Amino acid sequence: MSTNNQNNNQNPNSGTPNSSTPAYIEGGRRRRRGPRRDGRGNNTTLSPSDNIEQAEIENTELATSEVYEDEAALAEGGIKALGSKRIIPFMKLEKPMAIFSILMIIISIGALFINGLNLGLDFTGGVSADVKYENPVEQTEVIQSLEKAGFNDAVVQYLGGTTELLVRLPPQSDNVEGLNESLGSALDLPNNSAQISNVNIIGSQVGGEVYLSSMIAIITALGMMMLYVAVRFQFKLAVGALLALVHDAIVTLGFFALFQFPFDLTVLAAILALIGYSLNDTIVVFDRIRENFRRVRDASARQIVDLSLTETLRRTIMTISTVLVVVLAMLFLGGDGLFWFSVAFFIGLIAGTYSSTYISSSIPLAMGLSRDDFVVKIKPEFQEEEVTFNDPKSFED
Structure with a gap:
């Protein structure tokens, strides 16, 4: 039984060759399914069934190669990605x-x-004072104490710690000496006295x-x-x-x-x-x-x-x-x-x-x-000139 199957596979007149092998045996010789790539050889003429099978093989190989090329191009971000939906169309919402x-x-x-x-004191001018407390203090406590004394719209910031603060106030009409006294009494908190180290008055012109x-x-x-x-x-x-x-x-x-x-x-x-x-x-x-x-x-x-x-x-x-x-x-x-x-x-x-x-x-x-706009163009002075050589003998009669 196995011998008959083998003979059927080897006989070209028995039907289509076995598709599981790339070539089959005919008269003790291996026969190609399709012509050589260069078109030379004795096996360039094929039957219609062989031509159809050869076309299917070529289409399969071409599709496989295109898939590989597409995957490689997508991995590299090449031109193949432009035809894919992987590119987000940002400019559609332009x-x-x-x-x-x-x-x-x-x-x-x-x-x-x-x-x-709403310009701050840095642009409108005002008063800035460096204040140091004996104990840590909250910014809200300082602002409330200043509002009780009549200093509204105060800005209080920490300077490196919770005991040193920068107090900024809108422009005041008092002079520096009177301002130091009024600020000192306004900044003193219960069981936490304040010490003003520096007072600067910034004018509106500055x-x-x-x-x-x-x-x-x-x-x-x-x-x-x-x-x-x-x-x-x-x-x-x-x-x-x-x-x-x-x-x-x-x-x-x-x-x-x-x-x-x-x-x-x-x-x-x-x-x-x-x-x-x-x-x-x-x-x-x-x-x-x-x-x-x-x-x-x-x-x-x-x-x-x-x-x-x-x-x-x-x-x-x-x-x-x-x-x-x-x-x-x-x-x-x-x-x-x-x-x-x-x-x-x-x-x-x-x-x-x-x-x-x-x-x-x-x-x-x-x-x-x-x-x-991005291609580097060759300047005219760097372009090669075409030189033609005229043979003097060609002008002789």
């Missing part, structure tokens, strides 16, 4: 997000013009100069950031980065003007730190955009931006998560001295992450960002 940003900026600017900023210097510092920081991005990357990206930073600063200032939060030097420091953080996140996206424009072929600019934002999404989530933990810790555990700093940085952190994804990327696209 227009709704642009409308949302314009509304936020209009509301913020309106709040700044109508309400104005506060105005500080406010003007602060605005100049913000404008200078924005201008230098734009110059850096223009030199490091491209001018269109620099415009997008500048508008994103301006958006973050205006939205943060608008929140403080809308809800009349106190604006002092600590809030200004938060805005300057926010500008640096937002630009750092934007530069990471810009670097990936430049790399993908040079690496990926046959893809539109919008697809390149979506690919770059998708590749940097994990890094963005990790960065904002770690920074958010620190900001929330300062907000709830940092005390009054870091409270408004944390509030400003929290607002700017949300606005900065949003602007790095949409504003800084959509503005260059609207300006016509393309692959030509």
